[in-house]
Each structure stands twice: as structure tokens, then as C-alpha cells.
Amino acid sequence: MNQRKTLVIQNNNLVSLKKASNLLSITNKILKRSNEKLSGFLKSANNGNAEAQYALGYEYYSTQNYKQAAHWYSKAAEQGHAEAQCELGKLHYWGRGVPKDYKQAVHWYSKAAEQGHAEAQCELGELHYWGRVVPKDYKQAAHWYSKAAELGYAQAQLMLGDLYLSGEGVSQDYEQAAHWYSKAAELGHAQSQRMLGALFYLGKGVPQDYKQAVHWYLKAAEQGYAQVQLTLGDLYLSGKGVSQDYKQAAHWYSKAAEQGHAKAQWELGELYDLGKGVPQDYEQAAHRYSKVAEQGYAEAQCELGYLYNFGIGVPKDYKQAVHWYSKAAEQGHAGAQLVLGELYNQGKGVPRNHEQAVHWYSKVAEQGHAGAQLVLGELYNRGRGVPKDYKQAVHWYSKAAERGHAEAQWELGKLHYWGRGVPKDYKQAVHWYSKAAERGHAEAQWELGECSLVLKSTLLGACRA
Template sequence: MTFKLLTTLTIFACLAGVSALWAQEGAAPGAGLSAPREAQPMPEMSDIEADWARGDFVSVRAGLRRLAQERGDAFSAYRYGRVLLEGRGGPVDVAQADHWLSRAAEGGNVDAATLLARVYLSNIPGGPTREPARAAGLLSQAAARGNAEAQYLLGLLTDGGTGVPQDAAMAYNWFLAAAEQQHPGAQLEVSRALSRGKGTALDTGAALDWLTRAAENGEAEAQFYLSNAYESGGSVPANPTEAMRWLRRSAEAGFLPAQGRLGAKHLAGGDVAQDPAEARRWLGRAAQAGSARALYLLGLAYLGEDGGAADPAQALQALRNASGQGHGPATLRLAQLAETGLANAMAADFETSVALYRKALAEDQPEAAPHLGSLAARGRLDGLVAPHQAVPWVLAAAGTGDVNAEAWLAARAGEGLRPALVAQGRWLLDRAQPAGAAESFRTAAQMGDTDAQYELGRMYSQGAGVVQDYLMAHAWLNVSAAGGNDAAAELRGVIGDLIPPEEEAAAQARVRAFFAAVAQADPGTPVAMPGAPEDAAPGGVEPAE
């Protein structure tokens, strides 16, 4: 589990070195000081507060250092430790921050204990080793004394079983304790637990109530989910106006999914007016935060799909960045643009488009398959892609009614291309032509295709397109299983229970004869399974009975 510290921790913790002056901050009172303590009046906390208000953090740091060192009270130690941790008025010094926060926590300051727990959960460069159990101990002390932040963090640790045993009911109790003190994050967690019945009874009405409280208290994630609730209806009556109000509040609070969705709405129009400037503004924010989908939508906006002026160069940059993150829709759009070209920004490049279509297919964009199949059927992929690789694409194209794809598949099957024979068999099965499917599967099975052997065995077991024959089914399933087809092994077991032992032995004898013939045949030569006249392989090897 990872916890956020103030932004300054990650900014300054990597700075190399600390000046000699600041290296003396944790020294004993009087060390390294050029003037006697009696000559320097002790600062008051009110003076330090005034320096803070003016932004004079150098004076804040010096004043807190003296108070912590000379008075030694827990509050001064906490404030000083926090200043060191945040890098106010000087470099970040996590080691000294740890020292002073520990002293403050030992003195009973619950804010120091809570902040120190975050340090032990965060792996800050230059800081202590991550120790969830120690963090949990610090939070337990602070939570027991009513600190809402400690209660919330302890709830997260308990919910995830980090540093403490996992206990959903205990986690809910800590979340509830913090939520009742108006902690927005805890209110969201209470809502989440009630909506799932996790650690407490399921109560969707109470979940919505706590979600609303969290949203009203400024929790951006809660605002986003409340917007979803008003948009979809169900737990609350649908209210597009309220949905947009909460979505905008969440986006303005910096919640990435809300920014992306708000930009998408302004891109498409509908619930909200199409607005190119707003679409690009919000999608740009989400894209800068690393959202691949926002980059993709921003690319569409710059293509002019938001109704605004097109900027092809910006569009390509956004789409390429999204595709570089593995975003399939962006890759597919780039493939289309590479195929046709884009204004003055991209010349048509067919080979690049094919590579991008294949990448899009690997990124779960199935619509790329029929397009590739259509290209293959028209001969556009000749010399770029081997025919056996194109078979599944052509099958997908044939499924859309592409007659060229159907003809290509039949031609390759006629040439004896095994993947095409199997694909044609499945194509014919889908169109209620089992006899033709069986012939395609038989030819591929005799050529050693395990999938075809399984399909043919299954058809023999059902009597689909062939005369039902459990012995032949068992034999083909046995061969397929020997080639590693798990489904064939499972079905073979079922068929084995349906035939007498002596017939099963006969089926196994057929398999031995089949494998012996395969061993003698030239590679690629069809080998028939003995036992049925229609199984003979014309021009091939006929095993001896």
C-alpha cells in the first residue's frame, strides 16, 4: 500500500547534499552557534506564525529549530520536523525530520505520530526503510486518541492487511470513526464498504448518503462517483444537471477520470454542448497526467471531430503517444490514417498501416481483423504476410459477408493449406453444412492438424455430417490428445465410457497403425485413419489394417 506525502517530499528528497549550516540543525543546543544564547531572545510561536504568514520560511525554520532544541516541547518538535520534511526554508532533511517527529510522537503529539507513520509507509529517498508494522503502531496510538487522519490511515492498513492482520469489520469501524469527524476520504471508504457489504451490512441507501457527504466535503473521487450515480440513475433519480455539476467539480479538483470524461463529453456533445475549446482543455489536462485514453480523444479532437479547427500534426502526436502506451483505439486510428494519409502531416504508407493494424489487433481491437482479411482477399497483403497468418483475418472478413474473402478461403483450402481447411470447416459448420465441414476437417486431420482431428472426432461422436461411429471418434480424439489438445483428451474419456473395452482396444490399434503410417510417410502427406472407406486419403497413404 502506498501513501501520498506532501508534494514537496518527492520534489526535494532527491536533492544531493545538505550545506554545512543545515547539517548542524540536529546538533545539541549551542553547537555551531556564533553568538551566546543569552544574546538571542527566544522566539514565540506567535512570531513564527507571523513569519509563516509572510512566507518567510527561513525565519520559520530557524525559530522552530531553536524552540525544538531548547524548549523541547512536543508541539515545537512536530512543527520543526514537518518543516524539515517539507523542505521549507532550506533543504529536505528526512533523517532529522524522523528524529524530531519521533521525539514529538513520544511526547504524545498525535499529528507527529500520524505524519511519522506516513514516512514509514512511503519509502522516501534518504529516509528510513519502509516499516508498515511500525507505522501501524504509531497510527494505533493516534487513532485511539481520536485523530481522524490516523483512524482513516489505520483503516486502510487494516482493510489491506498491511502491517496488521486483515480485518474488514475493524477497518470499517476505523473508517466510520474518522468519517463521523468529517474526514472526506474516510466517508468515501464508508460508502464503498456499505455499497459492497464489506465489513458491515449491505446498505445502498446509507452508501449514497456517505458518498454525498464525502463529495460535499471536497473528496474529488466521491464527486466523480456521485456524478456517475446521477447520470445512470438507479440508486438516485437520474439528473443530468446534477451529474454535470458534480463531474465538473471533480474535474476542477484534479481527479483524472473526471477530467477525461468531461473532455470526452465536450468532444461528443449530447448531455453537454459540443465545445472544442473545453474538450481540448480538459482532455489536455488528463493527457498531461498520463491518461492514454485522453491522449486518444485529444487526437480525435485535433482531427476536427470536436467541431473545431483541425491540427493534423497535433493529432498525430497525441495518437502516437497514446499508441505508445498500448492504447488499441489510438493504434487503430493511426493505422487508418497511415493507409489513407493525412493532409500534409502524413503520407500514405501501406506497409506501416498493415503493421499498425496488426498491432491494434494485438491490443484487443477485433475490428482490425476483417479489414486485414479483406486486404488479404484482394491480394493486397501478398508478399507482406504469409497466407497461413492471414487465414483468421480472412475468416473474420468472410463473416461480414465479404465474397472475396469466402473465395480466398475456399481457394487456399483447395490448395491444401491446413489453417484454411480448418477455417473452412468451421465456416461451413456455422452455416449448417456439416457434411462439407467434415470433409474439410478430415483433410486437415489427415495432414496432422490437432484442431481438425478434435473437430472430426467430435463430429463422429455426434453423427454430424458423418455416420455416428464411436470407435472412429475415439481414434481421432486419441490422436488429437496425443498432440496436446486437452479438449480432445476430455471428450475421449467420455467416449471411452460409452464403448466396451474390446472396442476401445480396437480403436487404440487403429491409432497405432495411423502413427506407424505417419512415421513412414513424407512430411505433409495426408494419412488416413484405418477403419472407414471414406477416410481414405486420395493420393496419400492408406494404413494397413
């Protein structure tokens, strides 16, 4: 048995050695051919052949030997080789093999562009559009983009479409925008396919056509364009332009999520949370929310806080809940601020701290949240975390009461009844008790009866006098 094992190991080792030997042999052959190729280019290049000089520059560039690439591109560029001039412009622009020099980049791009080199024309358009080295000039950008676009250069067609869409450097013209996006889209340019899809969706420059919109979105999405994959997910989720299909929504959200797209991660988490298009799976929901929360997405941070708060898909952990609610609250998320105030008020996941509770309730209350305004009124009414202050209690109860919060209306009625923070006023007490009673508030209904008796007694006393 042991002899067999030894033979198997030896045979496996021999196979591995053979494979390694074959791989080495192939590598040596490739290197030999590459050296022969370089040697052939070198002879012609040294004899002043511009095409060979360009080819030599290209070979050196592909091996990241930028200095040698710049040397041979320069030789060819000086002889008027348009492709070499464009490549030399790029090396100067990025500072590869030569010092970074935008003026030299413009010089060589211009040389190539004047010879009708589409990529160089597009690069010049970019420089004019952003105002790099040359003054920002949308008209010049449009000029060079047009030149390249007419030569069938997809990136320039996209940029020209953008200019017509925004009206920069040209008169705004949605039809022209659609025309150039179509040209690039038909060449397989993903971003142009996305823009064309958007124009069909909105009916700008083309008749509104959801099917055509989805057609072009699909083209771009199939090339791995994450933003379009998200858009497709949204369309299938809402049923706009396509039949509502949660499975398809989940499919496209997953595609975008795999590329780290935060919004797609969030939407996918929601689908797992609700069990739409995918089996309900709180662990998966928590996993997706975590991915997005770590990227600073406030809504996901709040949702993750909620899952930890109630132990859904993750172990119940008030400290982790506080951690994620805090992250969202610091970004101004009202829901997270409200719950964080409650956790500080109850001492869950953090030591009980009424001052911190007041701090977070105030943040939400100032955004017009009636529930937070009620709680803040309660804290001032009872002097928890803040000095007892009936005027402040009246202020916050009033805010919530005006928003139709029955509990706040009842509390405000009581303060008017007893004259706390406001002058004693039975009519105002009745007004607010009535408001709360209409909303089914039992205590307010009872107080309303009591208040009516007091008013009757007061009126009878006045008549007898």
C-alpha cells in the same frame, strides 16, 4: 462637456488616492501591531519563557523566515515544549531553516510523541510506514497511528483505517477500518468520508447501504474532493444507489473537471457529445476531449481524432485527425491504430503509405481485431505495402474467419477454391462459403452454388470412370 469630464476624472483620482491612503494607513497599523507583538514575545522569549519562544517561532514561520523560526522552536523544544518539538521535527524533515536531517526529525518527533502530541505521533507512524530513516515497520506504524487516533487526530484515524483495511501491521478487520474511518469522517476529514462511503457501497465492515454511501460521498465531494466528485458522477450516470440523473452526473463531473480531473473531463465530454444531462454540444465535447487528450488520455485522443476526421464540433482536418489518432495508437489503442492504418491506406492527412498502413493494421490484428485481420489479409492477397504472399493472406483471413467475419470467410473460401496459399480444396471452399453465406454474404451464396456444380461434375466424372 469637457469641463465635466475633467471634474469626473479629478474626483475619481481623489477617491483612488483616498482609498490608497486608507489602505496604507491600515497596513502601517497592522505592521505596527505585528512589531509590537514580536517585541512582546521577544522580551518573554529572551527571559526563557518556552511558550513565548514557541509563539515567536510560529510568527517567524508564518512570514517564511525559517531560520529564525528554527532558532526559537529549538529554544522552546529544548525546554520540553511538545508543540515546538513537533514543529522543529518538521523543519528538519523538510530542510527549512536547517539542513535536511531525517534523524533529527525522528528525534524531535519522538520527543513530542512521548508527551502525547498527536501530530508528532502520526508523523512517526508515517515514517515507520514508509521506512523513511527508520526501518519499514507496519506494526510500529500501527502503534503510533493508534496513539494519535485515540487522541482524535483525523489523519491518524484515516491511516489506521487503511491499515485495518489492508491488514498491514494489524489483522485485517473491515469493521475496525469502518470504525476509524467513521471517527475521522465525523470530524469532516474528506478522504475518510470517501473511504467510509466506499465501505457502505461495497458492504464491507458495515451493512451494504447505497444511501449511506452517497451520504458520505456527498460530504467529501462538497469539500472539493475531485475523485469523489467523479465517483458521484458515475453513480448518477449509472443509477447505482441513486435515481439515474444525467443532470446530476454532469454537475459532479463538471466540479471534478474544473479541478483538472482527466477522467471527469472525459465523462463530461461524452455527455456533451450525446446530449445527456446537458444540451448536445459538439464544440463543448471537443473542448473537453482536448483537455483530457493533452493529459495523455488515449480514449480522448482517439475521440478527438474522430471529431477532426469527420469535422464534428471542429473544422474537418485530416492532419489533426492523424495527429491525435497517432497519439492514441502509440499507447496501444486498438481503435486508433485501425483508423490510422485506414488513413495511411487512403492517404488522408498523410501521404499514402501502404507500409505504414500494414504496420498499424498489424498492431490491431495482433490484438484479435477481425476487421484489421481482414484488411491485412487483403493487403497480402493483393501485394499492397507488402510483397504478395498468399500464405500470409490465408493466415490473416483465417484469423478473421474464425471470429465469424463473413467477408474473410468468403475470401478464405476463394483461396481454397483456387489453391492459393493452401492446396486446392473444394470441400474447404464450400465450408467457408457456407459460413459466409449463412451470414447473408451474397457473393458467397453465389460462389457456393458454383462450387456445388463443380463438385457434382467431379463426382459424375469419377463414377463414369
